[in-house]
Amino acid sequence: MNDILPIVLSILAAVLVIGALIPVLIKTRRNITRYPETRDANDPEVRSGGGTAVDDSTGTIELGTPGGAGPDVVDTTTVPDDAAGLETIPVETPLPVAGRLTRLRERLVRSNNIMGKGLLALLSSDRIDESVWDEVEETLLLADLGTEPTMQLVDALRERVKVLGTRTPEHVKAMLREELIKLVDPTMDRSLNVERHADKPAVMMVVGVNGVGKTTTVGKLARVLVAEDKDVLLGAADTFRAAAAEQLATWGQRVGVPTVKSDIDGADPASVAYEAVKAGIEQEVDVVMIDTAGRLQNKVGLMDELGKVKRVVEKLAEVDEVLLVLDATTGQNGLNQARVFSEVVNITGIVLTKLDGTAKGGIVVAIQRALGVPVKLVGLGEGADDLAPFDTESFVDALLN
Structure with a gap:
């Protein structure tokens, strides 16, 4: 009996120790730790506003504390044990980019073939007189091609029709394809x-x-990059639109991409962008993508804001790509927006969304002519993977089929 007693006491002691450690371990796992601020407090363009918070449960990195914790404060906030109200977003596998191109081309064929079919019908007429050329010109203008590109294309077609003489539908289609490809410019x-x-x-x-x-x-776009095996981090620098940061974080969670955002409404966008790039450097990611605000009510304010974001980011790393997102359905009105943004930052490429439905294919040419930069990506629907790299020949073929 005396031999058994020490064993029993040892077992009881071990049980008590383990029981005491379990709550501590659970609490530690569920903590959101706010790390000390590391930004340069002497830099007037990088506003100090609390620490960086990393939430391991969502992959979201939050900046600042509601109480305005200073640079030397380490605040620990515990996630409640009852997490039943928290939404769990499963990580998805984005579609391969190659598969998207085929599907998007088919959708473009269905929605944007009015321009191509109209031109084919007109140029296949037995007799092409001035009234036919007027209709060709009108068709191109209605397709949002723009005045200068329309005149250029009509002149080229006039010359080729004279030389061609007899025209079969196949000849006309081949001629149109060549001229449209030149206009969209495959050299970009x-x-x-x-x-x-x-x-x-x-x-x-x-x-x-x-x-x-x-x-x-x-x-x-984060999904496109993840599908190409890129390690991506998002920065939610649109701090003025309600729920923009949460929306971006949700997109990131779907593909396992972390998001840097502020938990303070109206926080300094440049500060958020700075922290996103800093986190990207520390985590050795491949690409940091920064979403920015887009208010056009005050052009001067927008210029100052975007210019500041770019300057502050470049204190840490060069900005390699500035993509301008335009709604294709706005047609020529979108060109005015494009010009404003091109005055603010050096645009390197266009993302043309909603290139289905009421959008006109000619807007691709008009925008490229206006800005001198290429359309790099197109969106053709509401689906998560309805975004793909722009391909000149595929686009023209879709217009003519």
Whole structure:
């Protein structure tokens, strides 16, 4: 009996120790730890506003504390044990980019073939007189091609029709295809600058007015990059639109991509962008994508804001890509938005959303002519994977089929 007593006491002691440790371990696992601020407090453009919070349960990195914790404060906030109200978002596997191109081309054929079929019918007429050329010109203008590109295309077609003489539908289609491809310009570099540098990630800013699907486009583009095996981090620098940061974080969670955002309404966008790039450097990611605000009510304010975001980010890393998101259904009105943004930052590429439905295919040419930069990505629907790299020949073939 005396031999058994020490064993029993040892077992009881072990049970008590384990029982005491379990709550501590659970609490530690569920903590959201706010780390000390590391930004340069002497830099007037990088506003100090609390620490960086990493939530392991959502992959979201939050900046600042509601109480305005200073640079030297480490605040620990515990997630309640009852997490029944928290939404669990499963991680999805994005579709391969190659598969999207085929599907998007088919959708483009269905929605944008009025322009191509109209031109084919007109140019296949037995007799092409001035009234036919007027209709060709009108068809191109209605397709949002723009005045200058329309005149250029009509002149080229006139010359080729004279030389061609007899015209079969096949000849006309081949002629139109060649001239449209020239107009869309296959020589433009449509690749995304998303290759990681030796010691820093590639940095991409995404700009555009509110309502064009900018934040959604950032989320969809993150899926494109993840499908290409890129390690991505998102920065929610649109701090003025309600729920923009949460929307972006949700997109990130769907593909396992972390999001840096502020938990303070109206926080300094440049500060959020700075922290996103800093986190990207520390975590050695391939690409940091920064979503920005898009208010156009005050052009001067927008210029100052976007310019500041870019300057502050470049204290840490070069901005490799600035994508402008435009709604294709706005037609020529979208060109005015494009010009405003091109005055603010150096636009390197266009993302054209909603290129289905009422959108006109000619807007691709008009926008490229107006800005001198290529359309790099197109969106053709509401689906999460309805965004794909723009391909000149596929686009023209879709117009003519």
